[in-house]
Amino acid sequence: xxxxxxxxxxxxxxxxxxxxxxxxxxxxxxxxxxxxxxxxxxxxxxxxxxxxxxxxxxxxxxxxxxxxxxxxxxxxxxxxxxxxxxxxxxxxxxxxxxxxxxxxxxxxxxxxxxxxxxxxxxxxxxxxxxxxxxxxxxxxxxxxxxxxxxxxxxxxxxxxxxxxxxxxxxxxxxxxxxxxxxxxxxxxxxxxxxxxxxxxxxxxxxxxxxxxxxxxxxxxxxxxxxxxxxxxxxxxxxxxxxxxxxxxxxxxxxxxxxxxxxxxxxxxxxxxxxxxxxxxxxxxxxxxxxxxxxxxxxxxxxxxxxxxxxxxxxxxxxxxxxxxxxxxxxxxxxxxxxxxxxxxxxxxxxxxxxxxxxxxxxxxxxxxxxxxxxxxxxxxxxxxxxxxxxxxxxxxxxxxxxxxxxxxxxxxxxxxxxxxxxxxxxxxxxxxxxxxxxxxxxxxxxxxxxxxxxxxxxxxxxxxxxxxxxxxxxxxxxxxxxxxxxxxxxxxxxxxxxxxxxxxxxxxxxxxxxxxxxxxxxxxxxxxxxxxxxxxxxxxxxxxxxxxxxxxxxxxxxxxxxxxxxxxxxxxxxxxxxxxxxxxxxxxxxxxxxxxxxxxxxx
Numbered sequence: 001x002x003x004x005x006x007x008x009x010x011x012x013x014x015x016x017x018x019x020x021x022x023x024x025x026x027x028x029x030x031x032x033x034x035x036x037x038x039x040x041x042x043x044x045x046x047x048x049x050x051x052x053x054x055x056x057x058x059x060x061x062x063x064x065x066x067x068x069x070x071x072x073x074x075x076x077x078x079x080x081x082x083x084x085x086x087x088x089x090x091x092x093x094x095x096x097x098x099x100x101x102x103x104x105x106x107x108x109x110x111x112x113x114x115x116x117x118x119x120x121x122x123x124x125x126x127x128x129x130x131x132x133x134x135x136x137x138x139x140x141x142x143x144x145x146x147x148x149x150x151x152x153x154x155x156x157x158x159x160x161x162x163x164x165x166x167x168x169x170x171x172x173x174x175x176x177x178x179x180x181x182x183x184x185x186x187x188x189x190x191x192x193x194x195x196x197x198x199x200x201x202x203x204x205x206x207x208x209x210x211x212x213x214x215x216x217x218x219x220x221x222x223x224x225x226x227x228x229x230x231x232x233x234x235x236x237x238x239x240x241x242x243x244x245x246x247x248x249x250x251x252x253x254x255x256x257x258x259x260x261x262x263x264x265x266x267x268x269x270x271x272x273x274x275x276x277x278x279x280x281x282x283x284x285x286x287x288x289x290x291x292x293x294x295x296x297x298x299x300x301x302x303x304x305x306x307x308x309x310x311x312x313x314x315x316x317x318x319x320x321x322x323x324x325x326x327x328x329x330x331x332x333x334x335x336x337x338x339x340x341x342x343x344x345x346x347x348x349x350x351x352x353x354x355x356x357x358x359x360x361x362x363x364x365x366x367x368x369x370x371x372x373x374x375x376x377x378x379x380x381x382x383x384x385x386x387x388x389x390x391x392x393x394x395x396x397x398x399x400x401x402x403x404x405x406x407x408x409x410x411x412x413x414x415x416x417x418x419x420x421x422x423x424x425x426x427x428x429x430x431x432x433x434x435x436x437x438x439x440x441x442x443x444x445x446x447x448x449x450x451x452x453x454x455x456x457x458x459x460x461x462x463x464x465x466x467x468x469x470x471x472x473x474x475x476x477x478x479x480x481x482x483x484x485x486x487x488x489x490x491x492x493x494x495x496x497x498x499x500x501x502x503x504x505x506x507x508x509x510x511x512x513x514x515x516x517x518x519x520x521x522x523x524x525x526x527x528x529x530x531x532x533x534x535x536x537x538x539x540x541x542x543x544x545x546x547x548x549x550x551x552x553x554x555x556x557x558x559x560x561x562x563x564x565x566x567x568x569x570x571x572x573x574x575x576x577x578x579x580x581x582x583x584x585x586x587x588x589x590x591x592x593x594x595x596x597x598x599x600x601x602x603x
Contacts, residue, residue: 007199010087010356017320018086020349024079024371028096034076035100041069042107049113053121060134063141066111067408073107074368076100082366085376087358088181105165112158118142119149140565141409148262151251161250168247171240172519178232179514180360185225188217198222200361201378207307208384219304223507226514233513234483241468241475244521256472260522264416265567270579271465271525277585278462278528279496284589285459286499288451288596293501295603301501303494303508307452311603313445316383320353323379323386327393330432331425333541335553341400342393350396351375351389362516363388365395365422369408373399383449387426394425398560406563415523416568419530420537421560426453427538440602447599454592457531463497465525468518486512532588533577539591540576552576 025031048062080096088094118126123146130139145152152158185198191211198206198221206218226233241256248259258268293301295310318326324346328339345351352359355378367373373396379385398421403411430450437443467490475481491509498504517524540552559575569579577584 007197008356010359013354013356017353019082019352019374021079021082023349024075031076031079031096034072035103038069038073038076038103038107041072042110045069046110049117052117056129056132056134059129060138062114063138066114069107071369071408073104075370077104078366078368078371082374082376085360086352087356088177088360089358101169102166105163108165109159109162112162113155115145115152116155116158118145119152137407138409147265151253151262153251161247168243171236171243175233175236175516175519178229179516181358183225183229186221188214188221190214199355201355201380204307204384205380205382207304208309210308210312212305215304215308220507222514223510227507227510230483230510230513234481234486237486237518238481240519241471241481241521245472245475255476257469257522264414266416266569267580270529271469273582274462274525274528274585275466277582278459281589282497282499284593285455285497286501288455289498290501291596291600291603300503302503303505306502309445309448311441311444311448313441317381318383318386319381320379323389326386327390327429330390330429333428333549333553335557338397338557342397345372345396346393351377353377353379363392365392365399367399369403369411387429387453390425390429391422394422397421401557401560402563405561406565410563410565412564414564414568416526416529417571419527420533420572423457423531423534424538424556427534428541431538431542444599444602447595447602450595451592451599454531458528458588459497461524461527463493464515464517465522465528467493467512468521468524472521529579532584533572533579535588535591536577536584537575
């Protein structure tokens with residue numbers, strides 16, 4: 001079996017391609033010491049119960065105690081979680097993660113009195129206190145809490161809800177262990193005639209094979225495997241949806257969607273506008289798919305035909321080091337300091353690069369306030385993995401700059417803006433590569449890549465967003481979330497989004513089962529809104545007028561450094577994008593149309 005098809009053990013991966021978690025804790029024993037400290041810090045923070053109304057200084061002291069506890073809790077959790085992600089088959093780290101999750105719930109229960117007690121302070125008195133020297137640093141955070149006054153319960157009720165936290169998180173944990181550790185995919189014969197085991201990491205690579213037999217085999221094996229566990233997965237997802245609806249109902253929200261968006265202070269209309277605007281632009285998507293079918297010379301375009309580059313071109317290999325150099329060159333519009341910091345991290349222990357047996361699938365950027373940013377990859381030595389590196393690098397630099405410029409209270413940016421920085425990087429990378437393209441063939445390949453990224457990030461994620469919106473509405477209306485109903489609805493959505501020009505293969509109805517983000521409800525729409533916002537921001541950074549580009553760079557770096565000092569909608573407005581309307585969405589479609597028109601001329 002060739003090297004690129006062998007799923008290695010973690011011990012077989014060179015250390016230089018592993019993240020440096022020893023920088024967080026040099027030993028597991030050091031982790032245990034901090035884990036033991038958390039109980040005392042929790043008791044110290046809980047000791048402020050009943051005293052918040054005494055004075056501004058007392059309230060400030062309570063907040064500082066919670067900050068100290070929160071910073072260490074993050075650090076302890078992140079280490080255990082990322083150690084488990086290295087190899088989900090390791091019981092030691094499964095145990096460590098389970099222990100810190102349990103302790104997290106216990107501490108949350110200990111502190112459940114805080115928000116109700118804070119809100120018991122008369123609003124006028126609290127507003128006066130926020131002008132004092134002691135509380136001024138916490139004013140934004142306190143006002144964010146008081147904004148949601150109507151949805152915060154009594155201290156006893158909050159304590160009960162806090163105690164449910166471990167159970168509430170179990171659905172995501174069960175799904176992850178089922179699909180990342182216990183699920184086993186069959187072997188298929190790849191395009192080299194070799195027997196290769198299907199994995200989460202190589203599935204998309206196999207779907208990009210120019211050998212249609214390989215694509216169909218991978219597609220069939222993937223969804224037949226999920227279908228074999230359909231009852232377990234559907235029951236797990238249904239319970240997760242009901243959990244979301246339960247929390248929304250007890251907090252007095254009109255829906256789970258409204259409850260989820262309220263944390264970011266994002267109007268429900270933003271979510272609804274996204275779905276409506278994308279549906280209105282589906283004919284543009286269908287035009288792209290028709291071009292794909294024509295160029296590929298297919299009588300029928302199937303679901304396993306939509307990932308492969310439409311024009312067969314020589315695969316451009318990218319080693320990890322080459323990917324770093326390419327990404328750093330592309331991000332030059334963000335300034336020398338940004339690029340130098342990112343390169344030092346990518347080469348200095350931030351990244352866990354290659355797939356190994358038992359490793360969590362996909363990619364993410366993580367870390368804590370007291371740690372470096374960390375990136376999990378399953379790097380496949382190709383262009384797509386290079387884009388993933390740029391994407392996750394954007395997340396990590398967002399975290400790095402927020403932590404550098406903000407105190408712990410405000411360093412954590414909201415989820416609504418989380419995908420903007422990552423997608424700006426991808427936009428800059430595609431423009432850089434198009435500018436450097438040496439032939440029409442290379443340009444075609446890159447245009448196809450951009451259109452595919454748009455397809456996957458805007459059309460696909462919005463389809464996911466519509467699916468989970470409906471699933472939650474069904475649960476709220478008392479409709480059973482059976483596997484049959486969920487799969488039938490997903491199949492119809494697939495037909496709507498892909499149109500009559502694509503054969504909606506029956507097995508695609510099972511695709512919803514392989515989407516882990518569904519266990520963190522109403523997250524995926526932010527990929528779509530983030531992509532559209534990022535398109536506008538990247539265009540400003542690349543303005544031909546140097547003065548305008550410099551202004552855009554400063555606005556953008558200020559955005560990355562602002563953490564959660566403002567609501568995300570307002571942060572984006574400061575950066576130059578208003579997401580409360582449809583203009584940024586439509587501008588993104590204008591970009592898609594321009595790229596598609598060029599591709600139509602070249603092929």
